[in-house]
Amino acid sequence: MSEPQVLTYTPPRDDVHTEPGVIRFVIIALAMLFLLVFVVLPLVVVFASAFSRGVMAYFAALAEPEALSAIRLTLLIAAISVSLNLVFGVIAAWAIAKFDFTGKTLLITLIDLPFSVSPVISGLVFVLLFGAQGFFGPWLQAHDIRILFAVPGIALATIFVTFPFVARALIPLMQEQGTQEEEAAISLGASGLQTFFRVTLPNIKWGLLYGVLLCNARAMGEFGAVSVVSGHIRGETNTMPLLVEILYNEYQFVASFAIASLLAMLALITLVAKTILERRLDEGQVPRDD
Amino acid sequence: MGLTLTWLSVIILIPLAGLFLKTLDLSFEQFWGIVTSRRTLNALKISFGLSFAAACVNLVMGMIVVWALVRYRFPGRRLFDAIVDIPFALPTAVAGIALTQLFAQKGWLGAPLAELGIKVAFTPTGIFIAMIFIGIPFVVRTVQPVLLDLDVEIEEAAASLGASRWHTVFRVILPSLIPALLTGFALAFARAVGEYGSVIFIAGNLPNVSEIAPLLIVIRLSEFRYADATAIAVVMLIASFIIIFAVNRLQRWAQTRIPAH
Secondary structure, three states, rough: OOOOOOOOOOHHHHHHHOHHHHHHHHHHHHOOOOOHHHHHHHHHHHHHHHHOHHHHHHHHHHHHHHHHHHHHHHHHHHHHHHHHHHHHHHHHHHHHHHOOOHHHHHHHHHHHHHHOHHHHHHHEEEEEHHHHOOOOHHHHOOOOOOOOOOHHHHHHHHHHHEEEOHHHHHHHHHHHHHHHHHHHHHHHOOHHHHHHHHHHHHHHHHHHHHHHHHHHHHHHOHHHHHHHHHHHOOOOOOOHHHHHHHHHOOOOHHHHHHHHHHHHHHHHHHHHHHHHHHHHHHHHHHOOOO | HHHHHHHHHHHHHHHHHHHHHHHOOOOOHHHHHOOOOHHHHHHHHHHHHHHHHHHHHHHHHHHHHHHHHHHHHOOOOOHHHHHHHHHHHHOOOHHHHHHHHHHHOOOHHHHHHHHHHOOOOOOHHHHHHHHHHHHHHHHHHHHHHHHHOOOHHHHHHHHHHOOOHHHHHHHHHHHHHHHHHHHHHHHHHHHHHHHHHHHHHHHHHOOOOOOOHHHHHHHHOOOHHEEEEEEEEHHHHHHHHEEEEHHHHHHHHHHHHHHOO
């Protein structure tokens, strides 16, 4: 019955892994308060302001021709930049993950670069290239080609800022999967394209979707870079975020927040989809069931 | 392969090279004159100073948020985990007008703060708040996986050797998080320095007082003073290169410190 006295002090299990209840409570409360004030409240303000004059005013603001043309332009720009970055993101990730070559680190750094450059600078570089005083400006003017203050310029700036998303999502995934399956396919007589579409693509589909999702969200929401190259021609070169700015500066708060609420909804949908995809990707790490 | 490089150079390399080529139009005296002019210097000071302060807040608050999310179970934990990413996902212009509305003198938070005599919107404090907002995900998302991976056994060992919980946290756990914390800090800092959309609405944009460097670039461009805009951009670009380099170094340091299991 009586066990020998243990001489060393063993702390109660609770004490080892966690802090006293009071501290735990304070930390959780601080974390929640911080996120509520800085993240949740701004989001709530967007919707509250958009509907502050009622549902009718909200939809009336969205049905304005200016709003509709901004929505159309935003969708067009997103379609162009996402599809181009999708193709080149896959190729870039493929090259980096499956082959060894000199300058690989440099290539990765270059791909990451747009993330760390101010959006304003991303716009500026295209003004310097294609603007009236830019390197190609005089030539473009002579041939009557408009890049700046027109759709091509907005698309270029958007492609620049969204460049890293697809490649970044794919590189770790492709590296982890290695080249064995592709080698097997090739040795069994599959062509390069067959191998890509039948072996590689199915393996990376969730990662690809993840990259496209984030790329699209940024493409639709980009403000700084697009603002510099767009020229703010009403009904022509205003994307949704630019229209948000213009309406806000004209004190048309309901209209501004109505457009903003569409973008906020896009952000929320993106987040939900992202969370689901992340779970998929985590599951993908255990052997797949076919 | 060649295709990737061509695309990469068309989209990224040539535009950036163009930026540096453009600065070569300027003599060094001209460049120095632009960069050290009072308005530019003040804009740079505001951008870098407030970004540093905001990154410090994010370092501390980010650590608290990560700790709560990883170590504790409480109602709504998964939801709070998901909303950390909102500043990433929300377009900057939307964040900008929302924060302005929230902190304006008649806003939900601005009104009570005004009664305390604190003015946030259209002052440097507003810039500071916006910079905290956009920096939130960086510290949380870089530290979270590291804390999740940390062996609980190390803590048990420390405790069984007689360390108090306080000791274990500050002498055992925190030191192994330092590379991740610094990486998150650097990323939040870099993002805040270059941030434009979420800051300009709440900033007030008074030259020398609440005018950030990216806004000054935009203003110079609209005045067709391309050389001025380029010079400021080059200074900011060099700063971001230094930060990228530091982050890469930090990550290598983190890998050598904690051997992969």
